[in-house]
Amino acid sequence: MAVVLRFAPIGMTQEKYRQTIAKLEEAGVGSPTGRLYHVCFGDENNLRVSDIWDSTESFEQFGQKLMPILQELGIEGEPEIFEVHNIIEGAKAQAA
Numbered sequence: 001m002a003v004v005l006r007f008a009p010i011g012m013t014q015e016k017y018r019q020t021i022a023k024l025e026e027a028g029v030g031s032p033t034g035r036l037y038h039v040c041f042g043d044e045n046n047l048r049v050s051d052i053w054d055s056t057e058s059f060e061q062f063g064q065k066l067m068p069i070l071q072e073l074g075i076e077g078e079p080e081i082f083e084v085h086n087i088i089e090g091a092k093a094q095a096a
Helices: 014-026 056-073
Strands: 003-007 035-043 046-053 080-083
Touching: 003 056, 014 056, 035 056, 046 056
Parallel strands: none
Antiparallel strands: 003 046, 003 080, 035 046
């Protein structure tokens, strides 16, 4: 069952987010299996992340690589996890 993860960490600046993404890419999990959508948003000194995953298990597998990276960068917090009840995808814009 798909899940939504909302993460409002302490200490997630734009630079720390950039470093996190770079380290995930280096570890070979920049686009992990099971993650359907990833969105980072908010003030550059207080970023938040929302993901949609195909299952909790997929996220937990990714978390084994993610958590040491977050700890290394001093990013603290635990994600909220919610079951997805419905997903409606919008139409893709067509190129002119």
